[in-house]
Amino acid sequence: MRILLSAIYPYAFLLLYLIIPFDNYIRALPNILLAILVVAFPFIVKREDFKKLKSLPVAIFLVLFGYLFIDSFSSGRLVEDFNIIKKVMIAVGLAILYIPVADAKKINSAIIFSSLAAIIFSVYNFVLITDAVGNFALGDSPQVVESLLIDRLYLGLLCTFSILISFQEIQKKYHPNNNYYLANILINAVFIVLIASKIAVVSLLVLVLIHQFYGKRKIWRILIALAAIMAVGVLFVVIKGEKDIGLNKTFKQGNSPTFIENSLTYELRAVVWQCAQNIVNDEGFTLTGIGFDITKDRLVSCYENQINDVNKKQRFIAERYNTHNQFIDFYLSAGIIALVLFLAFIATSFISIRKQFFPMALLAILLIYCMIENLFHRQIGAYYVGFILIVLITSARSGENNNIKTI
DSSP states (O other), X not given: OHXXXXXXXXXXXXXXXXXXXXXXXXXXXXXXXXXXXXXXXXXXXXXXXXXXXXXXXXXXXXXXXXXXXXXHHHTTOHHHHHHHHHHHHHHHHHHHHTTTOOOHHHHHHHHHHHHXXXXXXXXXXXXXXXXXXXXXXXXXXXHHHHHOSSOHHHHHHHHHHHHHHHHHHOOSSOOHHHHHHXXXXXXXXXXXXXXXXXXXXXXXXXXXXXXXTSSSOHHHHHHHHHHHHHHHHHHXXXXXXXXXXSBSOOOOOSSOOHHHHTTOOBOOHHHHHHHHHHHHHHHOSOSSOSOHHHHHHHHXXXXXXXXXXXXXXXXXXXXXXOOSOHHHXXXXXXXXXXXXHHHHHHHHXXXXXXXXXXXXXXXXXXXXXXXXXXXGGSHHHXXXXXXXXXXXXXXXXXXXXXXXXXX
16 A cells, blocks of 8 residues: 555656646646645655755744744634635645655656646637737737736746756756757747746846856856846836836727636736835734734725725725735734744745755745735645745755655
């Protein structure tokens, strides 16, 4: 029995990460795979496997989860906040469930194929929608927004993971697989540009900058670093200069299907962050926070008072937009203690993996996306934070992660 579970376990894990983007279409399967992993874990894990968890960053993240649970329970808001706390639990749970698996490269392959599958699916949808609409538009067009398999932000994140993994796998000497990795980098990079995922572009430029601190040829690396800094600066100026808080574009409604009309995008973070700032000012210093659900209620109240445009106000209220910043969300919802623990996790992770480019790059991606998104408000975000935790754990013991266990 144990041998059979040991054989199935790694591939159940890989299949989970392969199908994550298709969660809306096969919602039950990820939960089934998680259940298989949880049931099988006690039968295949060994005592020495738990040594992989003996790191300060992992310990701090576990403390963060424990604190969120205890804080919410003691404040009488566990029922309301459990949906968010559960996603933090998923992230740390995936990292723990992965410790019996010894080959970190297998999950990297799952990320690459998952990204390609999502791209193919999205392109196919785009062709169908463009044919139905009768015109061709890229970037922020409704055709692109509606055709994407998952939200553009998370699809850009997945593509960034895929590019980073492929770059890491390219060998210095000639190897046939290098061609496949280069092709994958090109496909994902072009796709990111076509769907106009600005945060993914910024992430890639930051990764280029970070990579200059690793390796030799420092003169060239300094020049590349300066170019990357300038590119990031220019991109931020462009993003900041966008004033389309309302509809990004106006489309003719004559031949457009209803689902296209309903897929118009909004630039909402300026409004959300201003409301979050107002709540911070009203609350002042908070040790334990006001709760994740109450934070959303307070934001909705702010939208009602601050937004003048009726249609926009109704949309913000209906969607109950969160803070779109993980740091602000932890502070408002669980107080300064949660924020300090999360920052401590990031700081200690940086110290422990600072000499390794791949985990350092993933940590940078986590930081960037936490600045503009609440990753723990979406299950897909929790899965990808779990992937980052897995890499941090396996990087600390890279010498032991060469093969998948069979017994």
